[in-house]
Amino acid sequence: MEKERKEEQLNPEETGTEANEATEDDLKFDKIYSNVASNRYENLRTSYIEIKAKKLRKRKK
Numbered sequence: 001m002e003k004e005r006k007e008e009q010l011n012p013e014e015t016g017t018e019a020n021e022a023t024e025d026d027l028k029f030d031k032i033y034s035n036v037a038s039n040r041y042e043n044l045r046t047s048y049i050e051i052k053a054k055k056l057r058k059r060k061k
Helices: 002-060
Strands: none
Touching: none
């Protein structure tokens, strides 16, 4: 019983440091994924505008 309690006390400390490391990595990846998502949105927006511009040019001719 005493050994189990000691192990239980040690595990939260270890998981605490692992959790901190994981959150730092998660923050880096969140920033990367945010940038990727933003770029995809911009690409979609740009391609939509370009397609509309092509249609308008065809109508004018």
